[in-house]
Amino acid sequence: MAHNLMDVKGKTFSLTNEDIFASSQYVSTSHPPNEPWPGILTVRISHGNGFSIPDQYYQAVNSVQSGSSLTQAEISKRPWLNRNGRLLLYAIVEYDKFYARSFSASKTIENLRWENLGSYSVKFDVFRAAELVLRFYLYHPSHRKGSSDFFLGKAIIESALEDKKYTKWLQVEEGAGEICVEIEYTKTAAPGIQAVGGRGESLGESCSWDYCYISQVERRDTNLLYACKKLVNVDNSRHVFLSQGDKPFVAPLGFVAPIPEGLQLHAPLIHGGPLFYHLQKPRRFDVDRCRFYAAEILCAFESLLRSNPSYGGPKTENILLDSIGHVILCDFSLYYLDTENSSHSTVEYPAPEQLLHENSSSKTSVHWWWTLGIFLYEMLTGVPPFYAESIEKIHKRITSSELIVYPNYLPSSAKDILAGLLDRNPEQRLGAKRGASEIREHPFFDCIDWSKLMRREYHPDFKPPKVTMRFPESRKVRALLKINVMKQLNKRSNNVSSLAIDQTTRPAAVEINKKFMKEMNGKFPVGAASLPPPRPSPPSPAAKIPTNANPDWELVWDEETNVFYFHNRSNNAKQLIVQQTFFPRRPPKQARDGSSTGDVGNLPSQIQKEDALEAALKAGYTHLISQILHKYGDMDLNVKLYGFQRVPTLLEFAVEQEDANLLQLFVDEGVTDTWGTALFLSVKKGRQELAAILARVADRVDLTRALGRAVDGKDTAVIKILLGSGAKCDFEDYDRPPPPTWGCHFPEIPDNEDYMPPLVRAVKQGNMELVRLLLAHGADVNVGYHDLPCDHRSCQFIDFMCGRVIEAAMELGHQDMVELFLEMGADIHLPQPTWQFHDCPMIARSVYFSVRTQLREVEAAWQSTRDSAEWVVV
DSSP, X not given: OEEEEEOTTSOEEEEETTTBOSOGGGTSSOOOTTSOOSEEEEEEEEEEEOOOOOHHHHHHHHHHHHTSSOOHHHHHHOTTSOTTOOOSEXXXXXXXXXXXXXXXXXXXXXXXXXXXXXXXXXXXXXXXXXXXXXXXXXXXXXXXXXXXXXXEEEEEESOOXXXXXXXXXXXOBTSOOEEEEEEEEEEOSSOOEEEGGGOXXXXXXXXXXXXXXXXXXXXXXXXXXXXXXXXXXXXXXXXXXXXXXXXTTBOOOOEXXXXXXXXXXXXXXXXXXXXXXXXXXXXXXXXXXXXXXXXXXXXXXXXXHHHOXXXXXXXXXXXXXXSSSOEEEOOGGGGEEESSXXXXXXXXXXXXXXXXXXXXXXXXXXXXXXXXXXHHHHHHHSSOTTOOSSHHHHHHHHHSOOOOOOOTTSOHHHHHHHHHHTOSSTTTSTXXXXXXXXXXXXXXXXXXXXXXXXXXXXXXXOOOOSXXXXXXXXXXXXXXXXXXXXXXXHHHHHHXXXXXXXXXXXXXXXXXXXXXXXXXXXXXXXXXXXXXXXXXXXXXXXXXXOTTSOTTEXXXXXXXXTXXXXXXXXXXXXXXXXXXXXXXXXXXXXXXXXXBOSOOTTSOOHHHHHHHHXXXXXXXXXXXXXXXXXXXXXXXXXXXXXXXXXOOBHHHHHHHTTOHHHHXXXXXXXXXXXXXXXXXXXXXXXXXXXXXXXXXXXXXXXXXXHHHHHHHTXXXXXXXXXXXXXXXXXXXXXXXXXXXXXXXXXXXXXXXXXXXXXXXXXXXXXXXXXXXXXXXXXOOTTOEESOOOOBTTTTBOOXXXXXXXXXXXXXXXXHHHHHHHHHTXXXXXXXXXXXXXXXXXXXXXXXXXXXXXXXXXXXXXXXXHHHHHHHHHO
């Protein structure tokens, strides 16, 4: 049955029953004919076999394992897992634009089978009849670096809504194998909806409705996520709700629920994220990928023109990707047809005739083809054709007669279709005469099978992870809003006094020492001279201990009592060495020669030598250290000092005391545990001789981390020492440790900022001298970085927290550095750097376009200057 309606311009159009919203029973009590009763569809993949594994999968596994930090033994134990232990085989189950994942418990790749040993199932809300599609994938080991998972095939059930629970075997199409699926359809009265986490989260969409706050909600029975929108003061007599359920590239309207304020619309929450979010990572898409996305957007536009001609047109944030990688247009304005009031266009780059308010005799669809050209241009080049930093300038450029620049790397067919879609004359614009069919016939789309495309049978090369998000605002704006809150928190924290606990005055330690002294009473003779008074507390690292304060003291081992004591040769005074703290010492280690470092005959044990060493360091008797190390057998020097605050190791103690001789002694004796930490401390102090000693033994990663700290301190002398000792200016991809949990944050890893490349640190400071010095020593001019922090104290904020060094320099306004980087061979078109354990956040579009546009302008000016110079030379 067709419904004849009239749009705001008086033109008549028709809508079928499939177009009109099919779940109106949630607004009224009637049930539409030829539609299934609302319910829940439960799907469980029980088992399957015969899956074929592509040969390139083995190559991918080998390439990842060769560069991973796993040992060969660990790799051999779990060849079917990636570095994070994720199972490789999974299915994406789709019903009516809802997607759910189901993972297999199979742990072999030689004979890959589906073994769902548990009762895990996925559930879908049923509002209309739709295909049930199961797509099977093999997890790519480099998935987090942008590699696409391997498609193994799909299985389709065209009609799954039977009134009984049943099991069905399905052949895997476009692949090999068979799968057993258990399906159950249960009718329900009405869907139960609750807010996710008790909160409403804005999804960043704007509109012209009375109330347009969009939030996420969760279905109580199925745990499916919906995007919902409230409509208040709605006059049902002049509004029509559209389901959009029959359109392959448009998110359908799930249901409408009455609320006290009016009505609330619910649509599937699309998990793939905005298409133009994914564009930020590669900077621009290749031509084939652009062609695929543009073709699906064209089909979405064509289908929408028939059902909602008053729709003003989509914005970039309305073009999403689903879990498979297909384009999905999601905009609540699509489901709400007002037959009396027109919808104002909210597109970012409106057509010239819209800005000039010309009464053109051309069809309304020509505005949509202009928008398609804007989208295609941005996908091909990375920046919209009329970008400016203000809306007024954008509109001025759109309506001006200046030519649109088409980069030379674009193929001729791409330039031609862009010129046709972006023709400022709507009468001459591509698609003005015969609509979408005219665009489909353009040579740019020659390789597209439109029937196959409409059936969504193409397999996208890129399948996004679950990245549902909105377009963010500038990081600067968010940070400035939080400054006052941070200041208040700092004031509160400063008012809270910290309680320092002196470990040597703990009752347990005191009782242990008293008991030990009582046992030694009578066995340990005391000289005529009085013993030096004990120190009231362990020395602070900031306080220097005088070395060789009294060279008359010597260390003696009493074989009868098996204890150490200090003996003064001048006055015959003796000082017993007791356990330094009540903390238990660690078990003795094996010596470097393989012998035991524990009790051997009447020789002191490892623990006793540690106590003697710590006592000698406390008293400043450094001349006794060699005696402790060599006279009483081998000793493990990689120990912790429990009697010193914040100085747990020997190397750190020597650095804190700024004693180069003592540090060299420990290094020569083989102390290796904390080379890096001691080196960082020496760099912080700015002690060149200490840094030089440790730089000769520190590993590559610690040297680069220390170099970054020296750059932060602007200590050129130490920087030159580190560079002269072989410090590299860049890290390798696998140097940075993985986070304790999946995501972007590293709360449990200390000093994570140390993995910021030194060149990026110098750029952040705006220090051209250090930038030139690092470049002269081989710093990569295209180096990437992640998690560039903001300096809240100086109010220096940066939105390009993940990117290339030249982008950070451009956002910070260091044009001289940008020109230097270009001269040194920087490439502004490189994609965003990727790191396996990090999901880079999206950059605010305004900041992204501003930085990228400025880079192009500087590159063009620099190239022009260089070409002119070369021409003069010739």
